[in-house]
Amino acid sequence: MTAAAAQKTKRQVPRLTDRSPTITGAEIVAELVPPPQFEHASFESYRPDLAYPSQMGAVEKLQAFAGAGQGQRTGGFFSRSRKVKAELPGIYLDGGFGVGKTHLLAALWHSSPGPKYFGTFIEYTALVGALGYQETITQLRSAKLICIDEFELDDPGDTMVMTRLLGELVKTGTRVAATSNTPPNSLGEGRFAAQDFLREIRAMSDNFETLRIDGLDYRRRKAEGHAVAVEPETLDHMVTALAQRGSQVTRDDFGALMTHLATVHPSKYVKVINGVSVIALSNVFLLTDQTDALRLVAFIDRVYDAEIPIIASGRPLSEVFDTEMLAGGYRKKYLRSLSRIVALTTGELPPHAE
Template sequence: MSPARPVIRLTDRSPSITGAEIAAELVPPPQFEHASFESYRPDPNYPSQLEAVEALHEFAGVWRAQRPGGFFSRNRKPKAALPGIYLDGGFGVGKTHLLAALWHQAPGRKYFGTFIEYTALVGALGYAPTVKLLTGTQLICIDEFELDDPGDTMLMTRLLGELMATGTQVAATSNTPPNALGEGRFAASDFLREIQALSAQFRTIRIDGLDYRRRDVEGSAVSVDDDALGRMVAGMGEKGERVSLDTFDGLMAHLATVHPSKYVKVIDALDVIALSGVHELHDQTDALRLVAFIDRVYDAEIPIIASGFPLSEVFDETMLAGGYRKKYLRAMSRLIALTTGELPPHD
């Protein structure tokens, strides 16, 4: 019988990350590895969902036109009228699935990442080297384009402007801006206003639909007592599973010292994450760090076991009534899934 694996502490991990490593991670998360237009199931009660699929097929037509077959080939299609497309939908209507499906359609060099991953790439490489790295890319997909930091928005707009001028196509979704209390509201006008000079380069595709995650957050994350947590961690270690164990306060303090772009390496090669002493948060900065961390854990599909407060209830009432409500609801949904072992519908 092999010896039990030692318990890992996330707080002992202070990783570095290079621009090349960030770029290598710019692919759809594992749960969207096989996303396609065919596997997207449009709701017949919302015709705009099928219309969105058709619009994305049209957007991808330029790539089919570029495939071998000669100038007069019947496969040639007219070039997409605009180099950018923006998926404007409410909460939980499948925007990320469709964005990943589009990415899979694109030939050649292409990247898929969240807004924060692209800004982290610029931070790691510098602006000019990032432009050089991404120039010649067929498609840039940006999931959850952040609209709440004017500096980062201007940086990304400038970057995309330079890339689109050289022929790169861009597809994006966005978060609802701060102070937009209705998390299901459409954000196209905000997106187009913030990207200013680039707005004329984007076609906006509106996607209506039910808010699946609102139903998901009616449940609660699973919590166990401290003794049970200890037994579970020990048992997993004896089975050879790679388990981390940290106090909730310890993890929150550690996340404050690590850039969110590095969270993916903090949780590298783990089978399970265990947290003790979970409690309600009252500091919004801490709460937003936890959201960013949970996004990475969810993408990696690593289960969480925890004692104390149910993790889906750590965001206080003030946070849930504020401008970042949409982010917190998404995190709550994901925390329920991660502690119950059931993945919810994807945005």
């Protein structure tokens, strides 16, 4: 390929920064299902680490919770086949990164009767923003089960909205299951004046039985623990090769992407990456603004759900959050994101990207 042809190919590669999608409340509701990698998640396909008995224990508890929701006996490889009754309307999976909480949450969703919804915390708050509080209640009131992944309360407004939303739904018979890296009575610690909202936080946590799941991050069990950065010239060659073979690759300057994400609500990030098979980022640098960092966390969550590999030049993506952030109130959120970044970022040409 001539230099001119390579430059032409580079110009033709689409950019995420050119995408400014819209999303409606109905579209958000329609998307409240497990992400693609958990489309077939089941209790049987979960692979517990036998060195951590709490993982097997969580499977049994969740099967009992699913069985209680159906009012029938539970079955399956892990179950004890007995009739159970849930004492609380909610169950809360607390644990570190990569211990399979989302897999188990999706398995619960698949094994439970509908109507049912599965979404991240940010998707539910976005739904309230799109529809309004009362219409959201109307949309979700008939649900037998609501699954909330990555439950984190980052500001007082979200605290009050979500606790009251769940409280109203639970009163009408909806059962709730949630995952997070923070126990429900600790949500908000270090991020805002949690004592001012202690009543709301306690009211929410009183609805949940907490299950602690211990273990190692499966994404790092066979990984070096850091993302790979490639040279700028290598990035150029990889993007060109992907484009030539018809892959849906995008290429963006990291700084430009961060600026663009500030103009797009996080609920729309899923549409920003829709149809993309590989994301290429150039000139990655250290983030020092926490607002930008949290936007990146939300973006990486959606990229991870969509299983889109990332190739990047500049600073390794696993070193993008500064030390002050990693020691602050959002520490667990950043560490979860780093775990996902390590899993996504590759220094090799993705073999099956289309």
